[in-house]
Structure formats: C-alpha cells, structure tokens
Amino acid sequence: MTQASFFPGGSQAARGLLARFPFMPALLILIALIVLNGVFEPNSLSYRAIRGLVSTYLALMLLAVAQTYVVYAADIDLSIGAILSLVNVSVIVLLDIFGGSPAMVLLACVAGVGIGALCGLVNGLVVAGLRLQAIVATFATSILFTGLALYVLPVAGTPAPAAFWRTYGGSFFGVPFVFAAAVVTAIVLYLLARARLITQLLAVGDDAQAAFQSGLPVTAIRIKGYVLCGVFAALAALCVTGDTASGDPLVGGKMVLNSVAAVVLGGTALSGGFGSVVGSVIGALIIGLISSLVFFVGTPSEWQNLVQGLAILIALMVGVLVGRKDKS
Amino acid sequence: MSKLVLRDVRKAYGATVALANGALELAEGEVHVLIGSNGSGKSTLCKIVAGSVRPDGGEVLLDGQPVTVSGPQASHALGIGIFYQELSLAAHRTVAENISLARLPVKGGLFVDRQRARTIAARYIAPFADVVGAGFSPDAEVGSLRADQRQLVEIMKTLASEAPVLIFDEPTSALDRAQVDRFFEELRRLRGEGRSIVFISHRMDEIFNIGDRVTVIRDGRTVATKTIAETNQAEVIAAMVGENREFAIPATSDEGAATGNELQAPDGAPQSEGESARPVALQVENLTGSGFADVSFSLHEGEILGFGGLHGQGQSAVLRALYGTDTTLSGTISLAGRQSEVSSPRRAIREGFGYVSGDRGRDGVISGRPILENVMPVHFVKSRRPLAVPSRLNEQAIPALSALRTKFATLMHPISSLSGGNQQKVVIARWLIDRPRVLLLDDPTKGIDLSTKTELFALIRELAAEGMAILLYSSEDAELLGNADRILVFNGGAISRELQGAARTRFNLYEAAYSAAERAAS
Numbered sequence: 001m002t003q004a005s006f007f008p009g010g011s012q013a014a015r016g017l018l019a020r021f022p023f024m025p026a027l028l029i030l031i032a033l034i035v036l037n038g039v040f041e042p043n044s045l046s047y048r049a050i051r052g053l054v055s056t057y058l059a060l061m062l063l064a065v066a067q068t069y070v071v072y073a074a075d076i077d078l079s080i081g082a083i084l085s086l087v088n089v090s091v092i093v094l095l096d097i098f099g100g101s102p103a104m105v106l107l108a109c110v111a112g113v114g115i116g117a118l119c120g121l122v123n124g125l126v127v128a129g130l131r132l133q134a135i136v137a138t139f140a141t142s143i144l145f146t147g148l149a150l151y152v153l154p155v156a157g158t159p160a161p162a163a164f165w166r167t168y169g170g171s172f173f174g175v176p177f178v179f180a181a182a183v184v185t186a187i188v189l190y191l192l193a194r195a196r197l198i199t200q201l202l203a204v205g206d207d208a209q210a211a212f213q214s215g216l217p218v219t220a221i222r223i224k225g226y227v228l229c230g231v232f233a234a235l236a237a238l239c240v241t242g243d244t245a246s247g248d249p250l251v252g253g254k255m256v257l258n259s260v261a262a263v264v265l266g267g268t269a270l271s272g273g274f275g276s277v278v279g280s281v282i283g284a285l286i287i288g289l290i291s292s293l294v295f296f297v298g299t300p301s302e303w304q305n306l307v308q309g310l311a312i313l314i315a316l317m318v319g320v321l322v323g324r325k326d327k328s
Numbered sequence: 329m330s331k332l333v334l335r336d337v338r339k340a341y342g343a344t345v346a347l348a349n350g351a352l353e354l355a356e357g358e359v360h361v362l363i364g365s366n367g368s369g370k371s372t373l374c375k376i377v378a379g380s381v382r383p384d385g386g387e388v389l390l391d392g393q394p395v396t397v398s399g400p401q402a403s404h405a406l407g408i409g410i411f412y413q414e415l416s417l418a419a420h421r422t423v424a425e426n427i428s429l430a431r432l433p434v435k436g437g438l439f440v441d442r443q444r445a446r447t448i449a450a451r452y453i454a455p456f457a458d459v460v461g462a463g464f465s466p467d468a469e470v471g472s473l474r475a476d477q478r479q480l481v482e483i484m485k486t487l488a489s490e491a492p493v494l495i496f497d498e499p500t501s502a503l504d505r506a507q508v509d510r511f512f513e514e515l516r517r518l519r520g521e522g523r524s525i526v527f528i529s530h531r532m533d534e535i536f537n538i539g540d541r542v543t544v545i546r547d548g549r550t551v552a553t554k555t556i557a558e559t560n561q562a563e564v565i566a567a568m569v570g571e572n573r574e575f576a577i578p579a580t581s582d583e584g585a586a587t588g589n590e591l592q593a594p595d596g597a598p599q600s601e602g603e604s605a606r607p608v609a610l611q612v613e614n615l616t617g618s619g620f621a622d623v624s625f626s627l628h629e630g631e632i633l634g635f636g637g638l639h640g641q642g643q644s645a646v647l648r649a650l651y652g653t654d655t656t657l658s659g660t661i662s663l664a665g666r667q668s669e670v671s672s673p674r675r676a677i678r679e680g681f682g683y684v685s686g687d688r689g690r691d692g693v694i695s696g697r698p699i700l701e702n703v704m705p706v707h708f709v710k711s712r713r714p715l716a717v718p719s720r721l722n723e724q725a726i727p728a729l730s731a732l733r734t735k736f737a738t739l740m741h742p743i744s745s746l747s748g749g750n751q752q753k754v755v756i757a758r759w760l761i762d763r764p765r766v767l768l769l770d771d772p773t774k775g776i777d778l779s780t781k782t783e784l785f786a787l788i789r790e791l792a793a794e795g796m797a798i799l800l801y802s803s804e805d806a807e808l809l810g811n812a813d814r815i816l817v818f819n820g821g822a823i824s825r826e827l828q829g830a831a832r833t834r835f836n837l838y839e840a841a842y843s844a845a846e847r848a849a850s
Binding site for chain 2: 195203206207210212216
C-alpha cells in the first residue's frame with residue numbers, strides 16, 4: 001500500500017503525528033481515492049463534479065459528525081437515520097401546509113432542528129437516564145421515530161417548495177450555497193471542539209467510572225451528547241431535503257451504518273474517549289468517493305454493491321493496520 | 329474541634345462485610361494515617377467519605393454537622409478531595425485537562441479556557457517540577473505517561489480541588505524517593521495551612537515520617553487510634569494482626585511423608601528446596617510479564633504453595649500468566665519436567681493447568697446457563713468430543729458436584745439460582761471431572777461465606793493430599809497461613825521473601841509484606 005511508505009516502521013514522528021491527528025490514515029486514503037477518481041474519470045475533479053459531490057454527501061458528513069459526538073462518550077446512536085427521516089418529512093409537511101415562503105422555510109428549518117434535538121433528548125433519557133444498552137435502546141427508538149415519520153408522511157414524494165431546493169442548489173455572490181454551508185459547518189465544528197461539553201464527553205468515554213469519581217455529572221453529559229447528535233442529524237436532514245427536494249419517511253435508514261463506518265474510518269474509537277470530527281467528515285467523503293469510483297471504473301450495476309463493500313473493508317483495514325503499527 | 333468524624337459506618341457487599349464498624353476522627357491541621365491489612369476496609373471507608381460508595385449505616389459529621397454524601401459531586405461541594413488508589417484519570421486527555429476535569433475553566437460560558445487550564449495546571453505542577461521526569465507537561469496526554477507520573481497527576485488533581493479535607497488512598501505506591509519527599513513537603517505545607525489530611529500507605533517508614541496520628545483498622549473495625557509519637561512499628565503491626573499472634577496451624581498432613589509417591593518426574597526433579605521428596609510438578613524460571621518480573625519458584629506434587637503480600641503485587645498476574653490469559657514476555661514454565669507453552673487458556677488446560685478465580689462473574693460463571701453447562705466446559709476442552717450427550721454428562725457432573733456438597737435443585741436450573749458460594753463450587757467442580765496437574769487458585773473465596781470457605785479449603789487440602797499441586801493466592805492472610813505449606817511474599821511484582829515451617833506466622837507475613845514495602849532510595 002502507498003500508506004506504508006508514509007509510516008515507516010512506526011517511527012517516533014509518525015506516532016506523534018497519529019496521536020495528534022488520529023485521522024491521518026483516513027486522509028491518506030482520501031487522497032488516494034481522489035487520485036484514483038481523477039485517473040478513471042478526469043471530469044470528477046472538475047468544479048462542477050466536486051460541487052455535486054459536496055451537495056450529495058454534506059448530509060452524510062453531518063450525520064457522521066452527529067454520530068461522533070455520542071461515540072466520544074462510548075455511546076452509539078442507531079436512530080440517527082430515523083431522526084433524519086422524521087425531520088425531513090416534518091419539514092416537508094410543515095411547508096406543504098403553511099406554504100413555501102422564504103420566512104416559512106426558515107421557520108420550518110428551525111422547527112426541524114428542534115425536532116432533532118427532542119429526538120436526541122429522548123435517546124439520552126432512555127440510554128443514560130434509564131441506563132439501557134445504547135445499541136439496543138436506540139435501535140428501539142429508531143423504530144419509534146420511523147413510525148412517527150410514516151405517520152407524518154405515509155408515502156414518499158411530496159415535493160419541497162422551490163425556495164428550499166433553489167437555495168440549497170443555488171449560489172450567492174458566486175459562492176455555491178453548499179460550499180458556504182460546508183465552511184460554516186467547519187467553523188462551528190472548530191468552535192465546538194473547544195467547548196467544555198466535548199472535553200466532558202471524551203472524559204466520560206475514556207473511563208465513565210473515573211469521570212464519575214472526578215465529580216462530573218456523567219448522566220447529564222451523556223444526555224447532552226445525544227441532544228447534540230440529534231441537532232446535527234436534523235441539520236443533515238435539511239441537506240437531504242435540499243438535495244432530494246422531496247420528503248421520504250425512510251430516506252435515513254440506509255445512512256445509519258454509513259455514519260458509523262465513517263466515524264470508524266476517521267479514526268475515532270468506538271470504545272470512546274478518542275477521535276475527531278474531522279476524521280468522521282473524511283470518513284464520510286471516503287464512503288462517497290468509493291461509490292463514485294465504483295461507478296467510474298465501470299463496474300456492472302449488479303456488482304456495484306459487492307465492490308463497494310469490499311472497498312470499504314479494505315479502507316477500514318488500511319486504517320486499522322496503519323494505526324496499529326504506529327501505536328505498538 | 330474535629331473536622332471530620334465517622335461513627336459506626338457499615339457497608340456490606342452481599343455476604344461480605346467490607347466495613348463492620350468504621351470510625352475515624354480527623355482533626356484540623358493534621359495528617360492522619362489509616363492503616364490495615366488487605367481488605368480491612370480502608371478503601372471502603374475512603375470511598376464512603378468521597379460519596380462513590382453509599383454506606384449501609386452510621387454517621388458522617390463534617391464540622392460537627394451530620395452530612396449525607398450522596399455522590400462525588402456532593403463530596404466536592406462539601407469540600408472533600410480524594411486521591412483514588414486506582415486513579416480517576418482520563419487516559420486520552422492532557423495533564424491540564426485532567427487536573428481541572430471537574431471544574432474546567434470556561435470563557436464565554438461554553439468554551440474551555442485552555443490557557444487558564446494550563447496556568448492552573450502549571451501552579452500544581454510547579455512544586456513537583458524537578459521530580460516529574462521527562463515528557464511531563466501540561467499538554468502531555470496522560471496515557472503516554474509512566475505509572476509514577478500518572479500517580480503524580482492524580483495527586484495534583486486532588487490538590488487542585490483545594491478542599492479543606494484531603495484523602496490520599498495509597499498515593500505513593502509507584503513514586504520514587506525524591507517524588508515522595510516532594511509530596512510530603514506539600515502535605516506538610518498544607519497541614520500548616522490547617523487542612524485535614526487522611527493518608528493511607530503500606531510503607532511503615534512513610535507512615536512514621538509524615539503522620540501525626542494513626543488509626544488501625546482490622547476486619548472492617550477501627551481498633552485503635554494513637555499519636556505517632558507514642559507508638560512504634562511493632563505496636564502498629566501487632567494492632568493490625570490482633571490478639572492471636574500464635575503460630576499458624578500447620579496445614580500439611582504429609583510434609584516429608586512422600587512414601588506413597590511412585591510417580592517420578594522424568595528429569596529426576598532436582599530438590600532445590602531440599603525438604604520435600606516429592607517430584608516437582610511445576611517449575612517456573614525467570615518468568616516476566618505485565619505486572620511481574622523475574623519470578624522463579626518450584627511447586628511439588630501434593631504441595632499447597634501460597635502467594636502472599638499486599639494486594640496487586642503481581643500474585644494474580646503470575647497465576648493468569650500461567651493459565652495463558654495474560655501474555656508473558658520471557659521465562660520458562662515446565663510442567664513435570666517438560667517445558668510447556670501456555671499461549672491461551674485452552675492450551676493451558678490441555679497442558680494440565682486448572683484455574684479458579686475469585687471474580688466468578690468475570691472469569692468463572694457462564695451466567696444465564698444451566699448448572700450442567702457450567703460444570704462441563706473444561707471436560708469439553710479436554711475430551712475433544714464433538715457431541716455432548718446429556719445423560720452421559722449428568723453421570724459425570726453429579727459426582728463432582730456432590731463431592732463438594734453443592735446444593736442445587738436440578739442440573740438444568742440456571743446457575744444464577746445458586747448462592748455465590750455454591751456457584752464457586754460449581755466452578756471448582758469443573759476441575760474435578762478431568763483433574764489438572766496444577767490447580768491455580770486466584771483468591772478463590774472472595775465474597776463467600778465462612779462455612780463454605782471452610783468446606784472449600786477442606787476440599788483443597790484433600791486434593792493436595794491426593795497429589796495435586798496447588799498454587800493459592802488469597803487476599804486473606806488467615807487463609808494462606810492456615811492452608812499453605814510455604815508462602816512466597818510478593819512485592820512490586822517480585823518474590824521478596826519465602827516463609828516456611830514455623831516461620832509461617834501472621835506477624836512474619838505482615839512484617840514481610842510491609843517492611844518489604846520500604847523502598848530502596850532511588
């Protein structure tokens with residue numbers, strides 16, 4: 001692998017680099033994938049193509065970020081896909097009822113984020129408050145949220161008002177909205193990384209008993225982590241709504257495990273206490289680029305899933321092997 | 329006026345009484361030493377004050393007012409800071425973040441003020457600056473530090489609480505001489521400020537160096553409090569030991585009586601100890617692994633060899649290494665003269681090792697499954713049979729269980745329907761169907777009531793009499809003294825002393841464990 005030459009024999013420098021930037025292996029994989037994409041389809045590096053990629057995968061990036069915050073505390077959220085669906089259909093139905101004026105669109109978005117936060121609160125209360133197993137409890141709430149989404153909008157297809165998708169797909173002063181959104185997200189993530197809550201989440205994930213004995217309000221911290229996760233899942237839902245311009249009560253289902261895979265690809269430990277949101281964003285991009293690469297190399301459609309699965313496995317293996325070599 | 333008073337504090341975990349009558353009276357501006365043997369209840373007492381353990385009864389008075397310490401946050405609020413023996417650090421966070429974890433300084437109500445966190449950390453690092461060693465800085469990740477440096481971080485974290493009452497539960501176990509001296513200077517300064525300090529250590533020299541008063545706790549009861557000036561080391565050890573300073577009951581029925589012993593080890597079994605004529609069952613040479621180094625000993629057939637000393641000095645680690653659950657770095661293990669590789673428990677079982685852990689929940693019991701399935705796993709490993717016929721299994725399980733007088737309704741009842749003692753009997757019964765050559769007992773009676781304990785040790789002695797070689801680690805010194813033929817006292821992952829014959833007294837064992845703990849100046 002090309003990565004091996006970047007990390008010769010676990011040298012001191014590489015080890016330090018990996019400790020400070022746990023997403024280094026992921027970044028190398030990402031670069032390799034961009035190069036491969038460029039080789040097989042030179043057009044994929046064009047401005048238009050990149051804009052398309054960001055506008056399609058911004059949602060997954062945000063979802064991966066959402067997942068990262070709960071994984072920090074050694075929790076997991078299998079309901080973020082359902083939260084995404086619920087916010088998606090809620091926003092669409094709200095706009096369908098109250099009309100699609102720009103002010104109404106803004107209001108619906110705020111309501112959507114509120115719904116996401118509320119779902120996160122439910123998860124937090126169930127997992128941290130009632131002390132149920134995170135993986136099973138959020139699986140259960142995912143069914144609950146999906147049920148609500150199906151109640152709100154039983155059949156996929158209600159279109160979003162033009163003000164919504166034109167904004168998402170449009171440009172302001174020559175800057176595409178999705179790029180601006182990505183930059184704003186980056187700034188928010190940069191600021192959030194310095195928030196006290198993040199340090200507390202990581203401390204809880206590191207060793208919950210130690211955090212408790214240190215006097216941290218462990219339950220409250222975990223609940224806040226889930227609320228934060230719900231908010232980012234809702235933001236992801238707004239991106240999906242802008243990208244697909246319609247409501248679909250099941251749209252988020254298949255994105256759940258993609259978000260977990262993105263988090264792991266990005267070097268965040270599922271056991272908690274260690275990782276980075278930057279890694280998760282890169283992980284989401286890796287998943288996106290793998291599917292486009294599979295398409296560009298001309299894989300027959302019936303083989304695309306298989307090749308995509310293999311490619312993700314290989315990417316995971318490379319990340320783990322590089323990480324392991326440099327930790328030992 | 330007493331700063332902190334504990335009266336008649338009690339705590340039991342199931343059948344095990346951790347604290348029967350804990351009492352402590354801490355004055356303002358003193359360093360109060362708390363001492364007691366393994367499992368006497370010191371740590372439980374501390375955790376009750378810290379709020380991480382809820383007492384079953386008794387009262388806690390702070391400044392003369394009765395208080396309820398409902399949790400660590402409450403104890404922080406009351407002005408109690410505690411150093412946890414097992415440390416309370418987040419490995420991936422920096423030194424600065426760990427030092428002010430509970431009270432991270434913020435700006436704008438949301439963001440961590442890293443600069444201020446660093447300044448705060450620097451303030452508490454400063455007194456230790458020249459003894460912290462290389463790689464220690466406010467920005468260093470705690471997980472990358474050495475054990476002594478991590479212990480210093482926990483000390484700084486405790487000091488940073490700026491609490492009027494400070495409790496240190498074995499804060500010096502990993503520190504070197506210079507670090508301890510510096511720490512003591514800090515303690516003296518804080519005492520001068522009027523802080524009240526509880527100090528727990530197993531090192532006699534430290535206790536007499538830093539303490540003002542000493543409280544001895546034995547079997548969960550506070551037995552004496554004296555000023556350091558009016559007592560001495562022998563008196564403290566005597567108080568820990570209690571009234572009975574008599575010789576331990578000689579356990580071996582057959583020491584030197586190796587007449588009925590026709591089995592000879594292939595290599596002729598060199599008798600380095602020179603007193604047992606029985607062949608060597610297990611020879612361990614220069615075994616080194618995580619938590620122990622350069623451990624050598626030999627174990628004869630029919631012998632019970634005890635591992636003694638303070639908690640966590642490598643005794644369990646050696647047993648787990650022999651059973652293949654922990655990896656070893658170097659050294660040789662020979663079973664009946666033949667070198668053996670124990671890379672996994674599966675290998676170890678087939679080589680002839682058996683292992684019973686006191687931590688049944690983690691290492692022994694297959695919870696939620698019937699008793700029968702809990703008796704048979706070792707048999708499955710050894711017999712290599714692919715099929716398990718229930719009726720055949722019953723025939724083998726029932727005699728093994730009844731040999732231990734295990735009380736059970738039917739073999740198909742879940743193991744959880746049994747008491748802790750009976751569960752442990754089921755685990756031991758595993759090793760009675762296909763008997764191992766060497767049985768490793770890792771504190772096997774933890775949390776078991778007295779009568780079951782007596783039964784278990786009768787069985788263990790019986791097994792030894794039949795020729796099984798047994799390694800026994802027990803956190804209860806009485807069990808070692810009453811059952812082991814020889815006792816190896818562990819300290820810091822190495823064997824520091826061997827007690828045998830008439831030397832196996834409680835007094836000698838304590839003295840070996842505690843004075844061995846006096847460190848060499850480094």
